[in-house]
Amino acid sequence: MLSLAVMDSLRAAYRVADVRAAEAGLAATVPGGTLMARAAAGLARRCGTLLGESGGRYGARVLLLVGVGDNGGDALLAGARLARQGVAVGALPLDPARTHAAGLAALRAAGGRVVDAVPDRVDLVVDGIVGLGSAGGLRPAAAAAAAAARAARPRAGTRPVVVAADLPSGVAPDTGDVPGAAVPADVTVAFGCLKPGLVVGAGARCAGRVEVVDIGLGPWLRAGPALRVATEADVARWWPRPGRVTDKYRRGVVGLATGSAGYPGAAVLSAAGASAGPAGMLRYAGPARAAVLAAHPQVVATGAVAEAGRVQAWVCGCGLGTDAAAAATLRAVLAAPVPAVLDADALTLLVDGGMADLLRDRAAGVVLTPHDGEFRRLAGADPGADRVDAAQRLAAWTRCVVLLKGDRTVVADPAGETWVSPTGTAALASAGTGDVLAGLLGALLAARVPPLRAAVAAAYLHGRAGRAAAAAGAVTAPDVAAALRRVVPRTGEPDPVRD
Numbered sequence: 001m002l003s004l005a006v007m008d009s010l011r012a013a014y015r016v017a018d019v020r021a022a023e024a025g026l027a028a029t030v031p032g033g034t035l036m037a038r039a040a041a042g043l044a045r046r047c048g049t050l051l052g053e054s055g056g057r058y059g060a061r062v063l064l065l066v067g068v069g070d071n072g073g074d075a076l077l078a079g080a081r082l083a084r085q086g087v088a089v090g091a092l093p094l095d096p097a098r099t100h101a102a103g104l105a106a107l108r109a110a111g112g113r114v115v116d117a118v119p120d121r122v123d124l125v126v127d128g129i130v131g132l133g134s135a136g137g138l139r140p141a142a143a144a145a146a147a148a149a150r151a152a153r154p155r156a157g158t159r160p161v162v163v164a165a166d167l168p169s170g171v172a173p174d175t176g177d178v179p180g181a182a183v184p185a186d187v188t189v190a191f192g193c194l195k196p197g198l199v200v201g202a203g204a205r206c207a208g209r210v211e212v213v214d215i216g217l218g219p220w221l222r223a224g225p226a227l228r229v230a231t232e233a234d235v236a237r238w239w240p241r242p243g244r245v246t247d248k249y250r251r252g253v254v255g256l257a258t259g260s261a262g263y264p265g266a267a268v269l270s271a272a273g274a275s276a277g278p279a280g281m282l283r284y285a286g287p288a289r290a291a292v293l294a295a296h297p298q299v300v301a302t303g304a305v306a307e308a309g310r311v312q313a314w315v316c317g318c319g320l321g322t323d324a325a326a327a328a329t330l331r332a333v334l335a336a337p338v339p340a341v342l343d344a345d346a347l348t349l350l351v352d353g354g355m356a357d358l359l360r361d362r363a364a365g366v367v368l369t370p371h372d373g374e375f376r377r378l379a380g381a382d383p384g385a386d387r388v389d390a391a392q393r394l395a396a397w398t399r400c401v402v403l404l405k406g407d408r409t410v411v412a413d414p415a416g417e418t419w420v421s422p423t424g425t426a427a428l429a430s431a432g433t434g435d436v437l438a439g440l441l442g443a444l445l446a447a448r449v450p451p452l453r454a455a456v457a458a459a460y461l462h463g464r465a466g467r468a469a470a471a472a473g474a475v476t477a478p479d480v481a482a483a484l485r486r487v488v489p490r491t492g493e494p495d496p497v498r499d
């Protein structure tokens with residue numbers, strides 16, 4: 001079993017059509033039934049461990065919720081393995097006449113039973129209702145069976161543990177959309193690779209802990225992944241490490257064109273986020289300089305972008321306002337030949353101020369950081385159910401990197417390379433945390449991290465910081481900034497005494 005936490009090469013998510021093509025290629029090279037057997041073995045292994053952790057396999061009661069396709073077949077074959085290990089396994093077929101025949105025969109031969117209702121006592125539920133073949137919301141009969149199974153009495157705890165085969169039923173595999181009822185899982189055992197629905201949107205919340213079983217699909221996944229899941233190792237690899245001989249300018253100077261007389265806090269928060277990053281120096285340009293200097297005396301502050309001096313990246317928009325002065329600030333930032341983060345009011349100004357076209361001709365990289373409302377303003381429509389596609393389309397159209405904020409923040413570049421951060425937490429849904437994110441992102445750009453990587457790393461660390469801050473109590477944006485300083489990768493400077 002390859003846990004999502006440790007397995008780097010299986011951190012890419014593939015769409016259904018690509019998974020099915022890979023499966024067809026691999027299936028032609030191995031005896032019939034091999035892939036299902038591998039999938040079922042991985043599923044049974046994981047269920048066995050979970051039962052081991054909650055009172056042991058002997059006497060444990062497992063209920064299989066069995067749909068009409070191969071997903072149900074996987075559940076039945078896994079159930080057969082568990083039955084052979086002394087587990088009492090019952091299978092509830094949702095449409096008995098259309099149940100996977102070989103799976104059913106294997107279960108019966110191993111001593112498993114077919115039941116026509118959810119038993120009173122269930123310790124573990126295997127959700128084999130529907131996987132890759134999912135279309136639309138979970139059907140009412142399936143939803144009712146799943147609800148009854150979740151309400152059964154376990155020997156330990158308050159409800160049975162739920163393990164999804166490949167995907168939680170009710171989740172759209174390609175998008176993570178949950179258009180109706182779904183079966184929330186504690187653990188999802190994904191076969192062969194991740195699917196986008198396990199790592200983005202509402203689907204990610206339904207999937208619980210996701211683990212991938214290697215069934216040999218890897219070499220056959222010839223199309224590029226739909227998206228990649230960022231890891232701690234990615235962020236550590238991308239994080240700049242200053243050489244022994246460096247100075248503040250070589251580490252990079254970040255410019256902050258943020259805040260206004262009305263919203264000085266946004267400038268302070270963007271400076272706090274930038275201070276946690278790898279840049280060597282911060283320059284602030286705008287009307288909130290007194291507030292910025294009071295909180296961050298290390299910042300060099302001026303009143304306007306033109307007076308700020310040289311920087312290697314700009315952050316523009318947080319609390320900037322949308323008046324004529326703000327528009328002039330954005331225009332100055334866009335005219336600078338360095339990468340830029342455009343957030344909040346800068347995004348509104350791009351549309352209302354007719355500046356969106358300037359993005360496409362800009363040579364230096366730009367990262368746009370919209371939440372859903374800002375996305376709607378930029379794209380003319382909501383992101384909708386497919387957040388990956390939404391981010392990719394906006395990135396292609398604007399020729400910018402797009403960081404689409406949310407529970408699982410999605411980052412796409414104009415060429416279509418797409419990542420998701422798995423670290424999101426509702427604790428971040430608090431005013432001003434976006435300003436902290438923009439500042440950190442700007443510092444990474446100033447330190448010459450390429451825009452896509454900078455955006456992925458910033459989103460990842462921002463989520464980690466939100467979680468760390470939440471562990472200590474209620475979370476405000478300054479708490480996220482403070483936690484950020486603790487979760488960023490250490491620079492790995494050798495100890496001069498020992499080395």
Ligand SMILES: NC(=O)C1=CN([C@@H]2O[C@H](COP(=O)(O)OP(=O)(O)OC[C@H]3O[C@@H](n4cnc5c(N)ncnc54)[C@H](OP(=O)(O)O)[C@@H]3O)[C@@H](O)[C@H]2O)[C@@H](O)CC1
Nearest residue numbers: 023035036069070071130131132133134135137138139166
């Ligand atoms: N590809 C691979 O690499 C490997 C795949 N493997 C396994 O195969 C699985 C895919 O199997 P699959 O293709 O038979 O489809 P599957 O998900 O069982 O759905 C079947 C039927 O469910 C129904 N249904 C649809 N939507 C529904 C809804 N909302 N609510 C309720 N019911 C709904 C619909 O039937 P209908 O009633 O419309 O005729 C549909 O045809 C995959 O997830 C993995 O487990 C592994 O064993 C080996 C490697």
Ligand SMILES: Nc1ncnc2c1ncn2[C@@H]1O[C@H](COP(=O)(O)OP(=O)(O)O)[C@@H](O)[C@H]1O
Nearest residue numbers: 405406407424425426428429431432433434435
């Ligand atoms: N429900 C949620 N779960 C996880 N993260 C969230 C949620 N809501 C918002 N966030 C995160 O919180 C941050 C809020 O940013 P933003 O909306 O720009 O706030 P502000 O403008 O107040 O600074 C984003 O990074 C976003 O991804």
